[in-house]
Amino acid sequence: MTAPAAHHVVPDNLRDYRVSRENPCGICGKHDWCLCQPGVWAICQRVESEHRWGEAGWFHRLDGNEHTNRRPATRPLPSTPKSYHRPQAEPSAIYHYNTPYGDPHYRKLRYNKGVLNPERKVCLFEVYRDGEWIGGRGCMTGVERVIYRVEQIPFYDSIFVVEGEKCCDLLWDFGILAVCNDDGAKHWRREYSQALAGKVVTILPDNDPDGRAHADLVARSLFGIAKSIKIVSLPGLGLKGDVYDWIMASGGSIS
Numbered sequence: 001m002t003a004p005a006a007h008h009v010v011p012d013n014l015r016d017y018r019v020s021r022e023n024p025c026g027i028c029g030k031h032d033w034c035l036c037q038p039g040v041w042a043i044c045q046r047v048e049s050e051h052r053w054g055e056a057g058w059f060h061r062l063d064g065n066e067h068t069n070r071r072p073a074t075r076p077l078p079s080t081p082k083s084y085h086r087p088q089a090e091p092s093a094i095y096h097y098n099t100p101y102g103d104p105h106y107r108k109l110r111y112n113k114g115v116l117n118p119e120r121k122v123c124l125f126e127v128y129r130d131g132e133w134i135g136g137r138g139c140m141t142g143v144e145r146v147i148y149r150v151e152q153i154p155f156y157d158s159i160f161v162v163e164g165e166k167c168c169d170l171l172w173d174f175g176i177l178a179v180c181n182d183d184g185a186k187h188w189r190r191e192y193s194q195a196l197a198g199k200v201v202t203i204l205p206d207n208d209p210d211g212r213a214h215a216d217l218v219a220r221s222l223f224g225i226a227k228s229i230k231i232v233s234l235p236g237l238g239l240k241g242d243v244y245d246w247i248m249a250s251g252g253s254i255s
């Protein structure tokens with residue numbers, strides 16, 4: 001038996017069927033992007049079915065019809081550019097972003113000023129696929145972004161949010177879990193906050209306008225999700241200073 005064509009099932013007033021927290025998508029379970037009439041049909045943006053619904057996603061029936069029942073999510077694979085040649089130069093740092101389960105996910109290669117470009121620092125990303133690191137233009141397309149050290153979060157009640165991996169790594173040396181996003185100030189994404197649900201969060205802003213804006217953004221995003229949120233401006237920081245500078249200025253110790 002084949003399912004009736006989607007246009008026989010889906011009403012015209014699609015706006016009325018936008019998903020929400022109260023009425024999440026019957027296929028992917030999320031509350032944005034998709035359309036759903038509970039128990040009847042869904043047009044999901046995330047989970048593919050045989051029926052592509054124009055540009056708007058995929059049509060699924062929700063009434064038990066085997067033809068369009070829930071299928072496992074298939075993430076779009078990042079395009080693998082044929083032209084990817086890893087730079088010959090050694091990166092000055094490599095930061096690994098793992099899945100929440102601790103598996104390799106993607107990594108960020110940092111090249112200091114003068115290594116790839118004489119004028120500026122350069123960061124390249126590589127995605128882990130089948131035992132290989134694949135980079136190049138577009139390699140992060142469709143890849144779910146995570147925060148740095150997300151896999152450690154379950155083991156800590158108190159967690160710091162800082163602006164870069166260098167600060168995370170230094171605090172880690174002191175047994176403190178700090179996390180950051182992979183693309184710098186003001187790019188905290190709302191979905192990162194869920195990973196910090198129920199935690200005591202301390203945000204350590206860099207001492208510049210972007211740093212303070214970033215701290216505000218993170219704090220607002222965590223509101224109602226974290227157990228508590230504090231923004232702590234470290235005393236005596238120079239302009240653009242961060243917790244790394246602060247620890248170094250105190251002779252490399254935390255008191």
Ligand SMILES: [Zn+2]
Pocket residue numbers: 025026027028029030034043044045046047
């Ligand atoms: Zn969906």
